[in-house]
Amino acid sequence: MRCYLHAFLLSMVFTLLSLLYVFSQLASTLEDSDKWSLKAQGIRERSSHDAPDLLRKKPGLEGLRRRDRCKSESVSYWNPYWRQPADVCGVNCLLDSRQRSGSAAKAKGDERSHLAVVACGPRLEETLTMLKSAVLFSQKPLHFYIFAEDDLHEGFRDALDSWPRGVQTKFTFAIYPITFPKENAKEWKKLFKPCASQRLFLPLILKQVDSLLYVDTDILFLQPVEKIWGLLFQFNSTHLAAMAPEHEEPRIGWYNRFARHPYYGKTGINSGVMLMNMTRLRDKYFKNDMTAVALRWEEILMPLLQKYKLNITWGDQDLLNIIFHHNPESLYVFPCQWNYRPDHCIYGSNCQLAEQEGVFILHGNRGVYHDDKQPAFRAVYQAIQKYQFGENMETSLLQPLERSLRATTHTYCGRASNQFTKRLKLSIMSVEQDITSGR
Numbered sequence: 558m559r560c561y562l563h564a565f566l567l568s569m570v571f572t573l574l575s576l577l578y579v580f581s582q583l584a585s586t587l588e589d590s591d592k593w594s595l596k597a598q599g600i601r602e603r604s605s606h607d608a609p610d611l612l613r614k615k616p617g618l619e620g621l622r623r624r625d626r627c628k629s630e631s632v633s634y635w636n637p638y639w640r641q642p643a644d645v646c647g648v649n650c651l652l653d654s655r656q657r658s659g660s661a662a663k664a665k666g667d668e669r670s671h672l673a674v675v676a677c678g679p680r681l682e683e684t685l686t687m688l689k690s691a692v693l694f695s696q697k698p699l700h701f702y703i704f705a706e707d708d709l710h711e712g713f714r715d716a717l718d719s720w721p722r723g724v725q726t727k728f729t730f731a732i733y734p735i736t737f738p739k740e741n742a743k744e745w746k747k748l749f750k751p752c753a754s755q756r757l758f759l760p761l762i763l764k765q766v767d768s769l770l771y772v773d774t775d776i777l778f779l780q781p782v783e784k785i786w787g788l789l790f791q792f793n794s795t796h797l798a799a800m801a802p803e804h805e806e807p808r809i810g811w812y813n814r815f816a817r818h819p820y821y822g823k824t825g826i827n828s829g830v831m832l833m834n835m836t837r838l839r840d841k842y843f844k845n846d847m848t849a850v851a852l853r854w855e856e857i858l859m860p861l862l863q864k865y866k867l868n869i870t871w872g873d874q875d876l877l878n879i880i881f882h883h884n885p886e887s888l889y890v891f892p893c894q895w896n897y898r899p900d901h902c903i904y905g906s907n908c909q910l911a912e913q914e915g916v917f918i919l920h921g922n923r924g925v926y927h928d929d930k931q932p933a934f935r936a937v938y939q940a941i942q943k944y945q946f947g948e949n950m951e952t953s954l955l956q957p958l959e960r961s962l963r964a965t966t967h968t969y970c971g972r973a974s975n976q977f978t979k980r981l982k983l984s985i986m987s988v989e990q991d992i993t994s995g996r
């Protein structure tokens with residue numbers, strides 16, 4: 558009898574143990590699929606970066622509706638993906654909702670810097686060079702939001718897909734058509750030139766994205782993108798965007814001499830490099846000079862344009878200046894070495910921090926990468942454009958650049974060009990060190 562009891566107890570213990578094992582396996586599958594989905598997300602974004610386009614080609618709205626439903630279903634421990642309605646999106650739901658929750662609530666562990674650019678007309682090559690500079694020096698992963706006219710999409714995709722595999726692991730990208738928010742699209746289109754003003758609508762188009770670094774196509778990063786991304790974390794509780802002053806020197810400033818509308822601060826702000834906490838931007842009520850009540854971002858743009866359209870010169874940058882004129886506590890102003898333009902050296906050097914620390918981000922506005930007016934700017938552009946991935950950056954990028962900068966000392970910017978290479982040198986050293994130490 559005793560013997561039977563023993564056997565019975567033993568088998569009970571065994572059953573319990575195997576049950577425990579099954580549960581632990583289940584739990585770890587769940588964890589694994591989480592980790593996997595983070596990795597797969599990168600792949601998915603790369604391989605189906607044109608998902609909106611693909612879906613649109615499907616008959617009717619079916620594709621879109623499925624996708625929307627997919628996005629509204631959230632995957633969690635209590636609602637794992639195998640319990641999602643099968644017709645919704647299958648395993649993609651896991652990826653989609655992971656991506657959504659990932660970006661919506663500043664994903665735990667989302668180390669990526671999110672970079673947006675708007676490219677139209679002949680800007681393909683310039684934009685690719687900008688993206689290349691982002692990839693070259695960054696050591697943390699990147700995600701690109703590329704808004705472009707339809708006929709540029711293929712060019713972007715082909716070029717980015719042709720970059721070496723090792724380089725491709727550093728970034729993911731998605732290509733978008735130039736669009737306006739669904740609500741009032743018609744009215745928006747009547748009032749705004751599509752390409753020029755696209756950046757104003759990014760918070761409304763990329764509704765799921767928490768924060769974004771917007772840059773013009775004529776930007777070159779001379780240090781890792783994660784450095785400027787880090788400024789987001791220095792925002793105080795009222796900051797929601799960050800930009801550099803339009804000018805350091807009021808005597809040659811544009812806004813303070815010519816503007817026929819309000820502008821931020823002493824000399825206005827330049828929107829070519831713009832960090833945004835879009836979560837805050839979407840939540841904020843903005844003071845303004847049109848109504849007594851404060852207005853949401855999506856409410857303020859159209860009346861603003863209507864009021865000032867006869868008085869603005871630089872388009873959407875002027876609108877941003879008006880908005881932050883009335884809401885100065887919302888703007889974090891970063892210094893000129895984060896958005897260094899010909900204005901900073903054309904009549905002599907006037908960006909002090911660039912003299913000390915070097916240029917962090919170069920902004921070749923007014924076409925200076927492509928003409929003879931500022932050869933020092935063009936030299937930097939051409940050096941990065943000509944550099945081939947995989948070559949030694951010191952001998953194939955830095956040294957040729959220093960040689961061509963030496964031929965520009967007949968210009969003020971050329972004489973200041975040690976500022977152009979000061980930070981770049983450090984960035985290159987740290988990347989090369991990483992390569993040789995086998996990371």
Ligand SMILES: *[C@@H]1O[C@H](CO)[C@@H](O)[C@H](O)[C@H]1NC(C)=O
Pocket residue numbers: 817818864865867868
């Ligand atoms: C536009 O500029 C004119 C001329 O400087 C000025 O009188 C007018 O008040 C400006 N309009 C607005 C809306 O500020």
Ligand SMILES: *[C@@H]1O[C@H](CO)[C@@H](O)[C@H](O)[C@H]1NC(C)=O
Pocket residue numbers: 663767768789790834835836837
């Ligand atoms: C943006 O602001 C929201 C709301 O204040 C905050 O939860 C989020 O962490 C901020 N994002 C970043 C990158 O700091």
Ligand SMILES: *[C@@H]1O[C@H](CO)[C@@H](O)[C@H](O)[C@H]1NC(C)=O
Pocket residue numbers: 793794795796885886887888889890
């Ligand atoms: C945040 O900083 C800005 C200046 O950049 C300032 O005007 C604002 O009052 C600050 N907000 C808080 C809550 O301290």
